[in-house]
Amino acid sequence: MNPPSTARTDLEAALGRYRCLFDQQVDDWDGFIETLLRPPPTWIWANPLRIDGSRLRALIAAEGIGAEPVPWLQPWWSSVARRLAGIGFEAAPEPAAASPIALRLPAGFKAGQRWWYCAGLAHAQEAVSQLPVMLLDVAPGQRVLDLCAAPGGKTAQLALALGNRGTLLANDFAVERIAALQGNLDRLGVLNCSTTRCDGGNYPAAAGAFDRILVDAPCSSEGTLRRNPSLVQPGGRGETGAGEGAGECVGIRAGSIDRRRVDRARAYAGIGPERSRRMAGRQRALLRKAVQLCRPGGRIVYSTCTFAPEENELIVADILDEHNGHLELLPCEVPGLVTGAGVTRWQGRQLDPSLARCxxxxPQANDTGGFFIAVLEKSTQASGVDDRAPVQPRHRHGFQLEADDDGWLRQLCDHYGLPASAWSNRRFHRQTRRGLHLVAADHCPPASPSPQGSGLFAYRTNIRPPKLTTGAALLLGAAATRQILELSGEQRDRYLRREPMRPDPEQIADCRPGQILVRHRGCTLGVAVLHRSGALESLFPSRWSGCTAGA
Structure with missing residues (x-):
């Protein structure tokens, strides 16, 4: 069925200022608009710490859903899986290069409501949103900063690219955004990340220099219109100057833009040149700070999910000009992906030809959302944060255990039969009175800015009896040898909905009353309490309780 003509007219009016780009360097304006009027596919990736991509695909197929590989993402994900081989207890010991980690599912498929998503076996992330981390070219041993991290998909990618070892800092500006970020990192088993809460444009130099920095900047989000059509809604607060881009197009192709469309564009509050100009100051400050914090010879990726040159090429051009040859824009290519070149002329401003390397x-080229990426390399002769000055490590102030914490850990190991290998390359530390965090052994965040958290909150010791958190259960559950209950599909759903149940006596024959780990098809789901009566009480987090198979 064709979309309503009013929807198409509204969309063309709101985005009409980009018509000139299609006249000059991009194909298929009609296809662009038609694609934006269709809901996008759902994109996910298998967590290589937990599951092989082929096995995840089989779990999805068992639900009657086809999951197709994404060929142009596969080489990068295969390299990450090889890097992680043997680290995750549930990962395939020798990941096959052909195992499809990045997957495409039908439009409207709600991955977040599936049991395997709640178990941290997968993460939902738009396919083109996975490209910035790929092009950042992260390697183990590097020190990495994600300057605008929430909700955490790219942060998790960075953590995995580092082998879930070393030092990754994930920054955002709002408490609620950091909470969402940390929730995703915990679900996926990330141990090498500390979160910080700062205005990214003023991130302190005391944090030290970084080998790689990702600036996935806040933007007007035009590239997400397929998921967020409400960005184009008439009757909102008027945007001034909405026809300026269209005016340039008229100059190129006289009469190509109806004046009524320009007037209509002024009625959109969600997108438009005025909003793009308002975003630009913050974006420029973020990229400028990233260049300052980047180690000479290091790499920065600047990305947005908008089409606006004011938020993309013009930002990059300004920062290049400020650094007078000490910053190079690198060409980037993704084999198998249809890409467009960066804009080199906009609003009468002629940009350096190198901006075409962006x-x-x-959306119409690969049936995705819209995205922009620039890869920048800092000259080895450039100045910035003093790389010779030692960074004061956070662990000297807070990464330690208290006298009775060894007893808590022995109790944890005895209760679930956890082997010593469960702590390989990991260490516990106490950040709060609530309990113990688990972090990569070589993770070393700076003392400033003070982290909101480091690693994964693993074991609550301020309650009786102490409790393994759900995130830690997902991480360590596959190594447990005691207190394990395998659930059926119907029981799994009841557990995720926090509904009481009574397992069969055969299921609990090897479990004693108290806290147990529950699994489905060998995958850990979380913690429950087995009462002496034989009733099972779910301890699955209430904030995750919408995750039910087939919901």
């Missing part, structure tokens, strides 16, 4: 992802 990557533009137009």
């Amino acid at each position: 990557l533009r992802l137009w």
